[in-house]
Each structure stands twice: as structure tokens, then as C-alpha cells.
Amino acid sequence: MGKLVFIVGVTGVGKTSLVEALCRQDGFSRGLEQHEVRPFQARFASDTQYALPNQIDYLLLRAEQEISLRNKSLIGLLDGGLDLDFHGFTRLFYTRGYLSSDEFNLCKRLYDLPRDVLPFPDLIIKLTAPFEVIAHRLAQRSRINIARPDDLNLLDSFLNEWLALVDPERLLTLDVSVDDPDYKQIAPKLVIQIESRLK
Numbered sequence: 001m002g003k004l005v006f007i008v009g010v011t012g013v014g015k016t017s018l019v020e021a022l023c024r025q026d027g028f029s030r031g032l033e034q035h036e037v038r039p040f041q042a043r044f045a046s047d048t049q050y051a052l053p054n055q056i057d058y059l060l061l062r063a064e065q066e067i068s069l070r071n072k073s074l075i076g077l078l079d080g081g082l083d084l085d086f087h088g089f090t091r092l093f094y095t096r097g098y099l100s101s102d103e104f105n106l107c108k109r110l111y112d113l114p115r116d117v118l119p120f121p122d123l124i125i126k127l128t129a130p131f132e133v134i135a136h137r138l139a140q141r142s143r144i145n146i147a148r149p150d151d152l153n154l155l156d157s158f159l160n161e162w163l164a165l166v167d168p169e170r171l172l173t174l175d176v177s178v179d180d181p182d183y184k185q186i187a188p189k190l191v192i193q194i195e196s197r198l199k
Contacts, residue, residue: 001119002072003198007082009127009162010088010155011147013140014176014183017078018127018190021183022077025191029074031065033058035176045146051098055107058085063114070119075198081121086111087162092147092155123170123197125190126163129177131156172197178182 007015016032023030035041038061040054062082069076086107094104135149147155163171172193180186 001070002074002076003122004069004076004078004119005125005194005198006078006083006090006121007125007127008076008080008084010131010134010159012131012134012141012150012152013127014137014181015127017181018125018176018183018187019077019079021187022191022194024103025187027191027195029069029072031062031069031076031078032077034061037115041146046143048098048138049107051093052103052106053128055085055090055093055099056110058089059107059110059114062069063118066114078121083110083121083162084129084159088155088159088161089147092151092157097134097189122172123172123194124163124166125172125174125194127174128177133177138142 007018009015009043019032022028038054038057040057042049044050044054052147059082060076062080062085065078066076066082069078090099090104090107090111094101101179131149131152134152136147174186174190176183176186178185183190
């Protein structure tokens with residue numbers, strides 16, 4: 001069974017860019033958020049009644065990605081992952097009123113089932129940067145943003161609550177506040193850290 005690494009952090013911190021940079025170093029396979037092809041993402045961006053199908057779609061996608069990556073010989077990288085989609089985004093959308101209590105509980109059941117069956121990620125890398133830096137990055141992005149700059153603090157608090165329960169040996173925190181959009185400086189050193197942690 002292959003090793004699995006989650007790259008987590010708030011919207012706009014640079015998860016996808018880091019996954020792509022690490023994959024350019026070889027030795028990795030990847031699973032991305034696939035914003036452009038998710039069937040409910042654009043609908044949710046313009047109409048919050050699509051929050052539930054959007055979250056169901058993402059929770060299923062993330063479970064499917066975990067299964068696929070675990071069946072490969074290379075180290076699997078996920079930009080986000082099942083746990084971030086539930087503990088971060090599902091909780092955020094429930095708090096914002098986009099999901100009812102019953103809908104949130106349905107998402108929790110859908111999260112709990114694969115998480116109880118699938119192995120927990122071997123390593124979680126949390127990306128951090130000041131919120132003003134992230135807000136600037138969000139403003140530069142051309143893709144769909146469901147979470148807004150004013151969601152960053154709440155999203156980060158939910159993420160930290162989940163990570164507080166994670167074995168510290170499985171957690172690596174990385175400050176990405178320095179402007180290195182392609183991670184050319186960070187990626188080679190991080191590959192060494194990842195391989196060392198997964199031995």
C-alpha cells in the first residue's frame with residue numbers, strides 16, 4: 001500500500017501549487033481539487049442551495065482519490081483531502097448557514113464511513129501564511145473561490161481544532177509567506193523531509 005501525504009491549509013495558501021511543485025521533483029502521484037470539472041462548484045459559487053451536493057461530491061471525490069493513490073507505488077499527494085473538506089469546509093458552510101443541521105450530519109456520516117475504513121494519512125503538511133498575504137493571493141486567482149477572505153480566520157480555527165487531535169509525528173507545519181509562487185526554493189528541501197518522515 002502506498003504512502004499518502006495531505007497538503008492542508010486555508011483557501012489560497014498555495015496547496016495546489018505545492019503539490020504540483022513536488023510532483024515536478026518525481027517520486028509522487030497526485031490528487032487535485034479539480035475545481036473546473038466538479039459539477040456543483042460553479043453552481044454553489046452563485047447559489048448556496050448547492051452547498052450540500054457540492055460537499056457530497058467533494059467528500060466522495062476525496063475518498064476515491066485516497067483509494068486510488070494508496071494503490072500506487074509512488075507517494076500520493078492530496079491538495080486538501082477528505083479531512084480538510086469535512087473539518088474545514090463542511091464546518092465552515094454549516095456555520096455560515098449554507099448547510100442545515102440535518103445536511104451537516106449527512107456529510108458527517110459520509111465523512112466518517114471512509115475515514116473509519118481507510119488508513120489515516122501518513123503525513124500532513126500544514127501551510128501557513130499571514131491572512132493578508134493569503135487574501136492578496138486569493139484576489140489574484142482566476143478560479144472559483146467558495147471561501148472568502150473573511151472566512152480565513154474561521155476556517156483556520158476549524159483546521160487547527162482537527163490538527164490538535166493528530167499525532168504530532170504525522171504533522172509538519174510549513175510557513176509559505178515568502179513569495180515563492182512555484183515553490184522552486186522550498187520543494188527540493190521538502191522532498192527530503194517528506195522521504196525522511198515516511199521511512
